[in-house]
Amino acid sequence: MASKVIQAFYNDDDVLMHAVKKVKAAKHHIEEVYCPFPVHGLDKAMGLEPTRIAITSFMYGCVGLTVAIVMMNFIMIEDWPQDIGGKPSFSYIENMPAFVPIMFELTVFFAAHLMVITFYLRSRLWPFKEAENPDLRTTDDHFLMEIEIHDNEAELMSLLSDTGAVEINVSEKDLH
Template identity: 80%
Template sequence: MEASKVIHAIYNDDDILMSAVKRVKAERYHIEEIYTPFPVHGLDRAMGLAPTRIAITAFIYGLIGLTVATVMMNFIMIEDWPQNIGGKPSFSYLENMPAFVPIMFELTVFFSAHLMVITFYLRSRMWPFKSAENPDPRTTDDHFLMEIAVNGNEEALSSMLKDTGAVEINLVDKAH
Protein backbone atom coordinates (compact mmCIF):
# COMPACT_ATOMS: atom_id res chain seq x y z
CA MET A 1 0.00 0.00 0.00
CA GLU A 2 1.37 3.35 -1.02
CA ALA A 3 0.84 6.19 1.43
CA SER A 4 0.70 9.86 0.54
CA LYS A 5 0.46 12.91 2.73
CA VAL A 6 -2.56 15.15 2.82
CA ILE A 7 -3.45 18.19 4.86
CA HIS A 8 -6.79 18.27 6.66
CA ALA A 9 -7.90 21.89 7.09
CA ILE A 10 -10.90 22.17 9.39
CA TYR A 11 -13.33 25.10 9.22
CA ASN A 12 -16.30 25.94 11.41
CA ASP A 13 -18.34 28.05 8.95
CA ASP A 14 -19.55 27.28 5.43
CA ASP A 15 -18.99 30.84 4.15
CA ILE A 16 -15.37 30.76 5.32
CA LEU A 17 -15.01 27.33 3.68
CA MET A 18 -16.34 28.68 0.35
CA SER A 19 -13.89 31.58 0.30
CA ALA A 20 -11.08 29.20 1.31
CA VAL A 21 -11.93 26.82 -1.54
CA LYS A 22 -11.83 29.72 -4.01
CA ARG A 23 -8.43 30.83 -2.69
CA VAL A 24 -6.99 27.29 -2.70
CA LYS A 25 -8.15 26.78 -6.29
CA ALA A 26 -6.74 30.19 -7.27
CA GLU A 27 -3.36 29.14 -5.82
CA ARG A 28 -3.58 25.98 -8.01
CA TYR A 29 -3.62 23.41 -5.21
CA HIS A 30 -5.53 20.15 -5.76
CA ILE A 31 -8.42 19.58 -3.34
CA GLU A 32 -8.87 15.84 -2.85
CA GLU A 33 -12.20 15.98 -1.04
CA ILE A 34 -14.37 18.18 1.16
CA TYR A 35 -16.45 16.72 4.00
CA THR A 36 -19.43 18.77 5.17
CA PRO A 37 -22.26 18.11 7.65
CA PHE A 38 -24.82 19.44 5.14
CA PRO A 39 -24.84 20.31 1.41
CA VAL A 40 -23.14 23.64 0.71
CA HIS A 41 -24.68 25.49 -2.23
CA GLY A 42 -22.14 26.27 -4.95
CA LEU A 43 -19.34 24.15 -3.48
CA ASP A 44 -19.20 21.82 -6.49
CA ARG A 45 -18.86 24.80 -8.84
CA ALA A 46 -16.19 26.40 -6.62
CA MET A 47 -14.21 23.13 -6.60
CA GLY A 48 -14.43 22.94 -10.40
CA LEU A 49 -16.28 19.61 -10.44
CA ALA A 50 -17.90 18.54 -13.70
CA PRO A 51 -21.70 18.79 -13.87
CA THR A 52 -23.54 15.61 -12.99
CA ARG A 53 -25.09 13.41 -15.66
CA ILE A 54 -27.59 11.89 -13.24
CA ALA A 55 -30.58 13.53 -15.01
CA ILE A 56 -29.71 11.65 -18.20
CA THR A 57 -29.72 8.35 -16.34
CA ALA A 58 -33.06 9.27 -14.71
CA PHE A 59 -34.57 9.82 -18.16
CA ILE A 60 -33.17 6.52 -19.46
CA TYR A 61 -34.47 4.66 -16.39
CA GLY A 62 -37.89 6.25 -16.90
CA LEU A 63 -37.91 5.07 -20.52
CA ILE A 64 -37.03 1.56 -19.36
CA GLY A 65 -39.96 1.68 -16.91
CA LEU A 66 -42.32 2.91 -19.62
CA THR A 67 -41.17 0.12 -21.94
CA VAL A 68 -41.60 -2.52 -19.25
CA ALA A 69 -45.09 -1.19 -18.46
CA THR A 70 -46.15 -1.19 -22.11
CA VAL A 71 -44.82 -4.68 -22.85
CA MET A 72 -46.21 -6.06 -19.60
CA MET A 73 -49.72 -4.64 -20.06
CA ASN A 74 -49.87 -5.66 -23.72
CA PHE A 75 -48.91 -9.23 -22.82
CA ILE A 76 -51.10 -9.56 -19.73
CA MET A 77 -54.24 -7.69 -20.84
CA ILE A 78 -54.27 -8.21 -24.61
CA GLU A 79 -52.35 -11.35 -25.59
CA ASP A 80 -52.29 -13.75 -22.63
CA TRP A 81 -55.58 -13.21 -20.80
CA PRO A 82 -57.92 -10.80 -22.65
CA GLN A 83 -60.99 -9.89 -20.64
CA ASN A 84 -64.02 -7.72 -21.28
CA ILE A 85 -63.91 -5.46 -18.22
CA GLY A 86 -66.71 -2.91 -17.93
CA GLY A 87 -67.70 -3.35 -21.56
CA LYS A 88 -64.23 -2.45 -22.85
CA PRO A 89 -63.13 -4.99 -25.44
CA SER A 90 -59.47 -5.96 -25.50
CA PHE A 91 -58.93 -6.26 -29.24
CA SER A 92 -55.79 -4.11 -29.31
CA TYR A 93 -53.45 -2.26 -26.98
CA LEU A 94 -54.12 1.14 -28.58
CA GLU A 95 -57.88 0.90 -27.97
CA ASN A 96 -57.26 0.35 -24.26
CA MET A 97 -54.29 2.68 -23.80
CA PRO A 98 -56.23 5.43 -21.95
CA ALA A 99 -57.00 2.89 -19.20
CA PHE A 100 -53.31 1.94 -19.06
CA VAL A 101 -51.91 5.49 -18.65
CA PRO A 102 -51.87 5.43 -14.80
CA ILE A 103 -49.93 2.14 -14.82
CA MET A 104 -47.50 3.51 -17.42
CA PHE A 105 -46.92 6.62 -15.29
CA GLU A 106 -46.44 4.69 -12.06
CA LEU A 107 -43.95 2.21 -13.52
CA THR A 108 -42.02 5.05 -15.18
CA VAL A 109 -41.64 6.76 -11.78
CA PHE A 110 -40.99 3.47 -9.97
CA PHE A 111 -38.16 2.39 -12.29
CA SER A 112 -36.63 5.85 -12.41
CA ALA A 113 -36.63 6.31 -8.63
CA HIS A 114 -35.40 2.85 -7.67
CA LEU A 115 -32.70 2.60 -10.34
CA MET A 116 -31.52 6.14 -9.46
CA VAL A 117 -31.00 5.11 -5.83
CA ILE A 118 -29.07 2.02 -6.91
CA THR A 119 -26.99 4.11 -9.33
CA PHE A 120 -26.25 6.67 -6.62
CA TYR A 121 -25.02 4.01 -4.21
CA LEU A 122 -22.89 2.28 -6.84
CA ARG A 123 -21.43 5.58 -8.12
CA SER A 124 -20.67 6.70 -4.57
CA ARG A 125 -19.11 3.29 -3.80
CA MET A 126 -21.37 2.80 -0.80
CA TRP A 127 -21.68 -0.96 -0.61
CA PRO A 128 -23.66 -2.75 2.08
CA PHE A 129 -21.66 -3.23 5.30
CA LYS A 130 -18.87 -0.89 4.11
CA SER A 131 -17.17 1.01 6.91
CA ALA A 132 -17.32 4.80 6.89
CA GLU A 133 -14.50 6.77 5.27
CA ASN A 134 -15.07 9.98 7.19
CA PRO A 135 -11.65 11.23 8.39
CA ASP A 136 -13.03 13.35 11.25
CA PRO A 137 -16.30 12.68 13.10
CA ARG A 138 -16.81 16.41 13.72
CA THR A 139 -17.77 16.80 10.04
CA THR A 140 -21.06 15.06 10.79
CA ASP A 141 -21.97 17.73 13.36
CA ASP A 142 -20.72 21.25 12.75
CA HIS A 143 -17.26 21.32 11.11
CA PHE A 144 -16.05 21.28 7.52
CA LEU A 145 -12.91 19.46 6.40
CA MET A 146 -10.90 20.21 3.26
CA GLU A 147 -8.43 17.50 2.22
CA ILE A 148 -5.53 18.78 0.09
CA ALA A 149 -2.69 16.74 -1.40
CA VAL A 150 0.81 17.68 -0.23
CA ASN A 151 3.69 17.59 -2.71
CA GLY A 152 6.61 18.97 -0.73
CA ASN A 153 4.82 22.28 -0.16
CA GLU A 154 3.58 21.64 3.35
CA GLU A 155 4.80 24.90 4.95
CA ALA A 156 3.44 27.22 2.24
CA LEU A 157 0.16 25.34 2.10
CA SER A 158 -0.29 25.37 5.89
CA SER A 159 0.45 29.08 6.03
CA MET A 160 -2.02 29.85 3.26
CA LEU A 161 -4.72 27.70 4.91
CA LYS A 162 -4.24 29.53 8.22
CA ASP A 163 -4.82 32.80 6.35
CA THR A 164 -8.09 31.46 4.93
CA GLY A 165 -9.54 30.94 8.41
CA ALA A 166 -8.89 27.27 9.15
CA VAL A 167 -9.37 26.55 12.86
CA GLU A 168 -7.19 23.42 12.72
CA ILE A 169 -4.62 22.06 10.25
CA ASN A 170 -3.35 18.49 10.42
CA LEU A 171 -0.82 16.61 8.27
CA VAL A 172 -2.05 13.05 7.73
CA ASP A 173 -0.65 9.97 5.99
CA LYS A 174 -3.39 8.69 3.73
CA ALA A 175 -3.29 5.12 2.43
CA HIS A 176 -4.51 4.63 -1.16
Protein backbone atom coordinates (compact mmCIF):
# COMPACT_ATOMS: atom_id res chain seq x y z
CA MET A 1 0.00 0.00 0.00
CA ALA A 2 1.28 3.47 -0.84
CA SER A 3 0.40 6.93 0.38
CA LYS A 4 1.16 10.39 -0.99
CA VAL A 5 3.73 12.46 0.87
CA ILE A 6 5.17 15.92 0.44
CA GLN A 7 8.94 16.10 0.63
CA ALA A 8 10.34 19.52 1.49
CA PHE A 9 14.10 20.04 1.06
CA TYR A 10 16.13 22.50 3.12
CA ASN A 11 19.79 23.42 2.85
CA ASP A 12 20.31 24.79 6.38
CA ASP A 13 19.65 23.15 9.73
CA ASP A 14 18.45 26.39 11.36
CA VAL A 15 15.88 26.88 8.59
CA LEU A 16 14.82 23.25 9.05
CA MET A 17 14.33 23.75 12.81
CA HIS A 18 12.22 26.86 12.17
CA ALA A 19 10.19 24.94 9.56
CA VAL A 20 9.57 21.98 11.89
CA LYS A 21 8.32 24.31 14.62
CA LYS A 22 6.07 26.15 12.14
CA VAL A 23 4.62 22.90 10.73
CA LYS A 24 4.00 21.50 14.23
CA ALA A 25 2.35 24.78 15.26
CA ALA A 26 0.01 24.40 12.27
CA LYS A 27 -1.01 20.97 13.70
CA HIS A 28 0.46 18.82 10.90
CA HIS A 29 2.09 15.46 11.57
CA ILE A 30 5.67 15.16 10.31
CA GLU A 31 6.32 11.57 9.21
CA GLU A 32 10.11 11.77 9.14
CA VAL A 33 13.03 14.18 8.86
CA TYR A 34 16.18 13.00 7.06
CA CYS A 35 19.42 14.80 7.95
CA PRO A 36 23.06 14.42 6.90
CA PHE A 37 24.14 14.95 10.54
CA PRO A 38 22.40 15.08 13.94
CA VAL A 39 20.53 18.33 14.57
CA HIS A 40 20.43 19.28 18.24
CA GLY A 41 16.88 19.78 19.52
CA LEU A 42 15.16 18.33 16.45
CA ASP A 43 13.63 15.43 18.39
CA LYS A 44 12.12 17.82 20.92
CA ALA A 45 10.84 20.14 18.18
CA MET A 46 9.17 17.18 16.43
CA GLY A 47 7.55 16.10 19.70
CA LEU A 48 9.26 12.70 19.84
CA GLU A 49 9.34 10.79 23.11
CA PRO A 50 12.66 10.61 24.96
CA THR A 51 14.73 7.51 24.33
CA ARG A 52 14.86 4.67 26.86
CA ILE A 53 18.29 3.42 25.80
CA ALA A 54 19.85 4.76 29.03
CA ILE A 55 17.56 2.51 31.08
CA THR A 56 18.63 -0.53 29.07
CA SER A 57 22.26 0.52 29.44
CA PHE A 58 21.89 0.57 33.22
CA MET A 59 20.26 -2.87 33.20
CA TYR A 60 23.00 -4.26 30.95
CA GLY A 61 25.62 -2.79 33.29
CA CYS A 62 23.95 -4.55 36.22
CA VAL A 63 24.06 -7.82 34.25
CA GLY A 64 27.77 -7.26 33.58
CA LEU A 65 28.47 -6.56 37.25
CA THR A 66 26.59 -9.71 38.25
CA VAL A 67 28.50 -11.81 35.71
CA ALA A 68 31.79 -10.35 36.99
CA ILE A 69 30.99 -11.13 40.63
CA VAL A 70 29.78 -14.66 39.93
CA MET A 71 32.68 -15.36 37.58
CA MET A 72 35.38 -14.10 39.96
CA ASN A 73 33.84 -15.86 42.95
CA PHE A 74 33.78 -19.16 41.07
CA ILE A 75 37.20 -18.86 39.44
CA MET A 76 39.27 -17.31 42.23
CA ILE A 77 37.52 -18.61 45.37
CA GLU A 78 35.69 -21.87 44.68
CA ASP A 79 37.29 -23.56 41.67
CA TRP A 80 41.00 -22.77 41.88
CA PRO A 81 41.96 -20.56 44.84
CA GLN A 82 45.51 -19.22 44.59
CA ASP A 83 47.68 -17.21 46.95
CA ILE A 84 48.67 -14.25 44.76
CA GLY A 85 50.75 -11.59 46.48
CA GLY A 86 49.77 -12.82 49.93
CA LYS A 87 46.05 -12.20 49.40
CA PRO A 88 43.91 -14.75 51.22
CA SER A 89 41.46 -16.77 49.17
CA PHE A 90 39.04 -17.71 51.93
CA SER A 91 36.14 -15.54 50.81
CA TYR A 92 35.08 -13.19 48.07
CA ILE A 93 34.62 -10.23 50.45
CA GLU A 94 38.27 -10.35 51.53
CA ASN A 95 39.41 -10.19 47.89
CA MET A 96 36.84 -7.73 46.58
CA PRO A 97 39.17 -4.66 46.52
CA ALA A 98 41.46 -6.54 44.12
CA PHE A 99 38.48 -7.42 41.91
CA VAL A 100 37.15 -3.86 41.50
CA PRO A 101 38.92 -3.22 38.16
CA ILE A 102 37.49 -6.44 36.72
CA MET A 103 34.00 -5.57 37.96
CA PHE A 104 34.27 -2.11 36.41
CA GLU A 105 35.55 -3.41 33.07
CA LEU A 106 32.87 -6.08 32.71
CA THR A 107 30.15 -3.60 33.69
CA VAL A 108 31.28 -1.20 30.95
CA PHE A 109 31.82 -4.04 28.45
CA PHE A 110 28.33 -5.48 28.88
CA ALA A 111 26.62 -2.07 28.92
CA ALA A 112 28.40 -0.82 25.80
CA HIS A 113 28.12 -3.93 23.65
CA LEU A 114 24.57 -4.88 24.56
CA MET A 115 23.43 -1.26 24.21
CA VAL A 116 24.84 -1.11 20.65
CA ILE A 117 23.19 -4.42 19.78
CA THR A 118 19.89 -3.20 21.23
CA PHE A 119 20.15 0.05 19.25
CA TYR A 120 20.75 -1.82 15.99
CA LEU A 121 17.91 -4.27 16.59
CA ARG A 122 15.50 -1.51 17.69
CA SER A 123 16.41 0.58 14.65
CA ARG A 124 16.12 -2.48 12.41
CA LEU A 125 19.67 -2.07 11.17
CA TRP A 126 21.54 -5.19 10.17
CA PRO A 127 24.35 -6.05 7.78
CA PHE A 128 23.59 -5.58 4.08
CA LYS A 129 20.39 -3.60 4.74
CA GLU A 130 19.70 -1.06 2.03
CA ALA A 131 19.31 2.58 3.00
CA GLU A 132 15.75 3.87 3.36
CA ASN A 133 16.39 7.54 2.71
CA PRO A 134 14.23 8.81 -0.15
CA ASP A 135 16.89 11.08 -1.70
CA LEU A 136 20.67 10.73 -1.80
CA ARG A 137 21.14 14.43 -1.11
CA THR A 138 20.08 13.81 2.51
CA THR A 139 23.39 12.01 3.07
CA ASP A 140 25.40 14.96 1.75
CA ASP A 141 24.10 18.48 2.29
CA HIS A 142 20.29 18.64 2.28
CA PHE A 143 17.62 18.11 4.92
CA LEU A 144 14.29 16.55 4.00
CA MET A 145 11.00 16.85 5.86
CA GLU A 146 8.33 14.33 4.90
CA ILE A 147 4.63 14.98 5.60
CA GLU A 148 1.76 12.68 4.65
CA ILE A 149 -1.02 14.30 2.59
CA HIS A 150 -4.61 14.06 3.86
CA ASP A 151 -6.60 16.14 1.33
CA ASN A 152 -4.56 19.22 2.28
CA GLU A 153 -1.92 19.36 -0.44
CA ALA A 154 -2.39 23.03 -1.36
CA GLU A 155 -2.29 24.16 2.27
CA LEU A 156 0.88 22.15 2.95
CA MET A 157 2.57 23.40 -0.23
CA SER A 158 1.86 27.00 0.80
CA LEU A 159 3.03 26.44 4.38
CA LEU A 160 6.26 24.70 3.33
CA SER A 161 7.15 27.33 0.74
CA ASP A 162 6.73 29.98 3.46
CA THR A 163 9.18 28.11 5.71
CA GLY A 164 12.07 28.45 3.28
CA ALA A 165 12.06 25.09 1.51
CA VAL A 166 14.40 25.10 -1.50
CA GLU A 167 12.46 22.30 -3.21
CA ILE A 168 9.05 20.69 -2.64
CA ASN A 169 8.04 17.38 -4.23
CA VAL A 170 4.98 15.16 -4.03
CA SER A 171 5.67 11.44 -4.23
CA GLU A 172 4.32 8.02 -3.35
CA LYS A 173 5.70 6.30 -0.27
CA ASP A 174 5.44 2.57 0.34
CA LEU A 175 4.17 1.64 3.79
CA HIS A 176 6.07 -1.33 5.19
